[in-house]
Amino acid sequence: MQVVFEQVINGLTIGSFYALIALGYSMVYGVLKLINFAHGDFFTLGSYVGYTILVWVSGLTVVHFGLWGLIVIAMFVAALAVALTGLAVERVAYRPIYPTGRLPAVVSALGASIFIQNAIMVVWGPRFQAYPSKLIPNIKFVLGGVNITLLQILILLMSFILMAVLYVVIQKTTFGAAVRASALDRETASLMGINFKKVIFFIFFLGPALGAMAGVMVGMYYRQISFTMGWNYGLKAFTATILGGIGNLPGAMFGGLILGVLEMLGAAYISAAWKDVFVFLILILVLIFRPNGLFGERVAEKV
Amino acid sequence: MKRAFIMTVGILCSLLMFSPALAASGPVVIALQGPITGPWAYEGDMAKKACETAADLINKKGGVMGGRLVEVRVFDDAGEPKQGALAATKVVGQKDIAAAVSTYGSSICEPASNIYEKFKKVNIGYGVTAVRLTKRGFKYFFRTCGRDxxxxxxxxxxxxxxxxxxxxxxxxxxxxxxxxxxxxxxxxxxxxxxxxxxxxxxxxxxxxxxxxxxxxxxxxxxxxxxxxxxxxxxxxxxxxxxxxxxxxxxxxxxxxxxxxxxxxxxxxxxxxxxxxxxxxEPLPADLPYPEAKEFLKAYKDKYGDIPSSPWPIYAADAVNIIAYAIDKTKSTDSTVLAEYLRKNVNGVPGITGPIGFTDQGDREGVPFYLYVVNDKGQIVISR
The missing domain is CATH 3.40.50.2300 (Response regulator)
Incomplete structure (x- = not known):
């Protein structure tokens, strides 16, 4: 039984990475109906920027801010840098082709993805990079035979806080209402005086920032990062988005967590080699029986 | 205009006159197929440096076949079986290549060596230890490393x-x-x-x-x-x-x-x-042979540090043994070289000890040690 709990904890940890990345997918899709394939690479970029801060400038900053301060700074800078990249990508790769329809934009997103991935390879090199090993004290808790590390607890805490903050912003603030209104019906929202450009700015700032923070956390968790890792995480997060219902933010969060746990349990009790098959089988089943996802909103077709 | 024409013809003539001589005294080319990019890029990079160092040492001692230099030409297989086959196809397409050092990773070597065999090109694996590779009855495949x-x-x-x-x-x-x-x-x-x-x-x-x-x-x-x-x-x-x-x-x-x-x-x-x-296998620094000391010094002088894994020096030894065979047979023909490597190479001093091949192309006698990572993060022989 303890093994089950342990796998659930492990699953929640990777699930929270998927959830944070999935939020970015979902927000962009909700408002623009665009599948932003470059999103997985925003995540990788965040991981590398965080790595650079932690490794290269650690000597300077650790003196002034301490180790925890350094981690916070790394996450903040990574989030900011990637958010700016997100805005730049939106400006260069998406905005000029919105009027041509949805398909060209998806192709452009794929192009942006390849571009970012290769840029990371050129800047940081094709080798694996390793996060510093003594970042977080390696403390282990054994609760009734279940192993949990301090790092896992921190990651879970951090991601839940981030998700809660985003939830409050989207659901409880005026600005969040504007985003939701734009997602529902862009033209009517514009007629009601909502500044659609500001909404796009907001989602392309926040989505990549969340992805970047997930990137830094993945770096700290596995300590080994590579420039190609964004594709895999992007695909899983996209699956999580669909699982939860695309465009639905709480859906994306739960979709990610559910996917992580399913993946771990599937690997543990069916076969580790077949875990991706298992994950995508669940996705297919959900799409057959609940085409709008587990928490899907009913999408009214425009007439 | 007329002068220009005469000059052009003159230059062409002189080129024609010199070209056979150039071909005979040009470098002897040995290909290195390795994971220059991809997940094993680190190994590939060291193999490239090791092969170039080996070639430098040979050239400093006067090259092969009475003064021809040895050139290492690098082909990237990215550590992928598919790319391995592509890289091998490129190698066999370049006619001036005498033999190939190929590659790191048994699953990449397998498809590549099929192509080398088909086009009759000597290929020496340096980081390929799967037993079955030499059980295929190939004539042109050898390895300088041991077996699993x-x-x-x-x-x-x-x-x-x-x-x-x-x-x-x-x-x-x-x-x-x-x-x-x-x-x-x-x-x-x-x-x-x-x-x-x-x-x-x-x-x-x-x-x-x-x-x-x-x-x-x-x-x-x-x-x-x-x-x-x-x-x-x-x-x-x-x-x-x-x-x-x-x-x-x-x-x-x-x-x-x-x-x-x-x-x-x-x-x-x-x-x-x-x-x-x-x-x-013994790490570079633990090799007792004089050839090893000479090679490691040259490598260190050029790149600052010695290779950290055993594989690059097997690649260097592959270059050495190819150059040795070319020098002895006075030929860059792969069929002649393969025959010579199989029959006549026995106990030739190399960086990793005496080099000899069995009939199926395996290296004879490769020792193993148990290593341990010490408190400083160095990899040392466990006592």
Whole structure:
């Protein structure tokens, strides 16, 4: 039984990475109906920027801010840098082709993805990079035979806080209402005086920032990062988005967590080699029986 | 206008006159096919440096065939079987290449050597240890490194005794190399298994390229092994070890000869990596031969440090033995070279000791040692 709990904890940890990345997918899709394939690479970029801060400038900053301060700074800078990249990508790769329809934009997103991935390879090199090993004290808790590390607890805490903050912003603030209104019906929202450009700015700032923070956390968790890792995480997060219902933010969060746990349990009790098959089988089943996802909103077709 | 025409003709004539002479005194080209990019780029980079250093040393001593220089031409296979076949196709397409040093990784070597065999080009593997590679009856394939079964046998002879281990876990990564070594190890343990001295309590594979191994590791932990042998590569080994310690696996970790190098120590961190063992060919610094000392000095002078894994020097020795065969046979024809390497090369002094090949193309006599990561993160012979 303890093994089950342990796998659930492990699953929640990777699930929270998927959830944070999935939020970015979902927000962009909700408002623009665009599948932003470059999103997985925003995540990788965040991981590398965080790595650079932690490794290269650690000597300077650790003196002034301490180790925890350094981690916070790394996450903040990574989030900011990637958010700016997100805005730049939106400006260069998406905005000029919105009027041509949805398909060209998806192709452009794929192009942006390849571009970012290769840029990371050129800047940081094709080798694996390793996060510093003594970042977080390696403390282990054994609760009734279940192993949990301090790092896992921190990651879970951090991601839940981030998700809660985003939830409050989207659901409880005026600005969040504007985003939701734009997602529902862009033209009517514009007629009601909502500044659609500001909404796009907001989602392309926040989505990549969340992805970047997930990137830094993945770096700290596995300590080994590579420039190609964004594709895999992007695909899983996209699956999580669909699982939860695309465009639905709480859906994306739960979709990610559910996917992580399913993946771990599937690997543990069916076969580790077949875990991706298992994950995508669940996705297919959900799409057959609940085409709008587990928490899907009913999408009214425009007439 | 007229003058220009005359000059052009003159230049063309002189080029024509010189070109046969140029061809005869031009460099002898040896190809290096290796993982210059991709997950094993680190190994590929060192192999490139090692081959170039070997060529430099040969050239400083006057080259081959009375003064022709040796040139190493590099082809990237990115550590992928498909790219390996493509790289080999490129090599055989370039007619001035005498022979190839190819490559790191048994599963990449396998398709590549098929192509070399088809186009009759000598190819010498330097980091390819799967037993079956030389069981195909190929005429042009050789290797300067050892085979997995000798490593598996070394594990069975020394490791259980050293750790007084009765419960052994063997984990591989489903690659040609990893699975081969795991199987050979199990076979080498057969006698002890039959007597009941040891049991293999865990025997399974992980998926390379993954980042999360907590699930297979939990199974491994539940099997309560006394010692754990991982026969895959360092990228996964480092992640495996870190996660294993996280979930409470404390038994000694023994890696195969691809599991531990400087990158492993860097990714796992010294705290986790120290005390890890590996079965390995002797590392460059531990080689007693004068050729090794000379080579390592030249390498260090040029690149600042000696190679951190054993494989690059096997690549260098492959260059050396090709150059040796070219010099002795006065030929760059691969069929002549293959015949000579098989029949006449025996005990030729090399960086990794005397070089000789068996009839099927295996290197004769490669020793193994048990290495350990010490407190400073260095990989040293375990006493």
């Amino acid at each position: 079964d000798s490593q598996g046998k070394f594990f069975a002879d020394s490791v259980p005794a050293k750790f007084k281990a009765r419960r052994i876990a063997i984990m591989h990564d489903n690659t040609a190399f990893g699975k081969g070594l795991a199987e050979d190890t199990k076979q080498a343990l057969a006698a002890m298994l039959a007597k009941g001295d040891v049991t293999v309590v865990y025997y399974d594979a992980i998926t390379p390229g993954e980042k999360d191994f907590r699930v297979p590791l939990t199974k491994l932990r539940e099997s309560k092994p006394d010692v754990w042998y991982y026969t895959g590569y360092y990228a996964e080994a480092a992640l495996l070890l870190t996660q294993a310690r996280d979930i409470g696996i404390v038994c000694p970790f023994v890696g195969g000869n691809a599991a531990i190098n400087d990158e492993f120590v860097k990714i796992a961190g010294i705290d986790v990596a120290k005390g890890c063992f590996m079965t390995n």
